[in-house]
Amino acid sequence: MKPNQTRLNILIAAMIFMAPFFKTNAQSDDQSNGAYRKIYIQESWAKLDTNNDGVFTEKENELSWKKIKRFDSNQDNQVSFEEYSNKIQIPNLETDGKRKLNVLYKVTKEKDLYLDIYYPKNAKEGDKLPVVIYTHGGGWAAGSRHGASNASFKTVHTALLDKGFCVVSVSYRLWEKDGTTSMRDCVIDCKDALRYLSKNNQELSIDKNRFYAFGDSAGGQIAQMLLLSSPESLEGDGSLKNYDYKMVAGVSWYGPCDFEKSSLFNHDDRPDFRDRFGPRILMPDTKEKDKLALYREMSPINYLTKTSPPLLMIQGDSDTTIPVKHAYYMEEKAEKIGAPVSIIIVKNAGHNWRKVGADINPTRGEIEQSTIAYFVSNF
Template sequence: MELKIAPKLENKKVEALPDLEEVATGKLLDSIGVGLLNIKYKTSPEKDLLLDIYYPADRDKSKKLPVIFYTHGGGWAAGTKDNIQKGFIKDTFRQLVNKGFAVVSVSYRLTKLKTVVMKDCVVDVMDAVRFISKNSETYGLDPNRVFVIGDSAGGQLAQMIVLADPSLFPGDPALLDYRYKVIAGVSWYGPSDFTEIELFETDDPTKNPDRFGPRIIGPNTDPSSKQTLYQEMSPVFYLTNESPPLYMMAADKDTTIPVAHAYHMKEKADEIGANVELFVVKNAGHNWRKAGGEIDPPLEVIVEKTIDFILQYKDDKQ
């Protein structure tokens, strides 16, 4: 099969996992692991969509690795897979690669394109997971040990991957038949419910609580379908007592995605006996920015808590 991957392998036929030492070039590889960059996982009407894979340098090539997907933030309108190279995000995934995971960072269509709505973002990231399932032998990844971590809008996408049935979000016909098993996921300050607008209310009068609505319904949507579409994009409605474990991490002074979303998901989980853990960072705003004092706990502890949550399920195949 023809794979658009790192430059040295472009236009070559790849029958098995390449020797990654051949493609470990470029500044993106220095801080996370050796990897394959700019792999095209699907073609959409708007653009080709790419992902990167990072591997441990000392991996055992005879075994498939558990894989963690990173779904970036940016309000469904900005950001790229390269967000993984920023600050605490980079540090988190570098440590997870060192713990024996492969990491896949995904770009998806953005709502700044007038033809794209939030559902397209969900479909794209699910297609990325299906693509890895389809090509698990080529890339040496285990589609039955899938994890996901996302921040902000990527937190909502991570929750959707963990909780929602992927058959409800079909995308590329060539990927539809490929299955995967999600083991656990982490949402950093991601929204859980768009149907309850009060969850977005803050003390900031400049922020419309329904400001993300146009990214859900699109410019040509029948207004009468608004509530249905809001529910479709709300991870909390897919939560069951058999859902994979989910870690909701949130900031107590976040005015972009208020902490109420995390409490809301936890409350629903407790009602039905679902496995949702909650962790709230004090004196923190969006992106774990300081808000009113030193964040508590500090950033390195937030990273540690994230990694510990994933590690406890590393060998779990459910």
């Protein structure tokens, strides 16, 4: 083992020993007794200290430096691991209600998987609460459940807590280029999170018959899969497979609905843009004859039926990552079979509601309120 790595492991161990003495909300709610903090520090530090020299400087990442330089206690224009680990806080929703953070729900050979549970402030012991499950975006290859506390997601989740929902933010394995994991694993992990919640519904004071799905981009596709595919499909952890649940409604922000119809991803200057995501569905050794079945399996539209729970898709008309055609295509099928799908098309909006040429319409605030209202209307 490299000397720097040995020193890093010793320092992380020291931080875990000291964790109970930190007076932050996040630590007091930590269900992992410090184990997850160790993981978070190690993984986040590795992304900063790219040359593995034990310090992080502006040269390594100028954008990240702007956020991290405040940790530079001795003003030497670099942040040491000690400075970083002493000051870094795990991003979570700050709420007035009870929280269960860093709940281990599944162990895989690649990594342990955690979720965070946020309760409405007026929740009482023995309540059976409806649950909104948030699945983060990031192209199935990046992002984390901590995005639940960022920007528009913070607004939506805080409002849902005020409305009496429980909010659960889920981690899942990310796609790896070497074929270790695929999009299928992302979806299965999130379905296992639902099964875990179902298994432990009594202790967690949640109603396994009132689950809701919410996600953006890749998380939007996962949210659609959670909403539309049956609880027993896409089996994962054997210890969780017999626990069922009921989905009530879901909202997808700029999430794809179909990978078979490649024209949904195409643009004039990108004649076969599906190839960007195809490798995240296929394995390196996937045979040509098996590709179509895998594309279909990961396409939420194939699970849509007349009796599906209500789905709201919100898409930007100028999104070049997940084109607006996905919303129109899902709406078209829904109309044919009588399924409950609604769409909102945001004008002048690219991916992540970026403005393209003019102000987006409806506004970001109106998108947030529409999302909140949709869940409340299906309470």
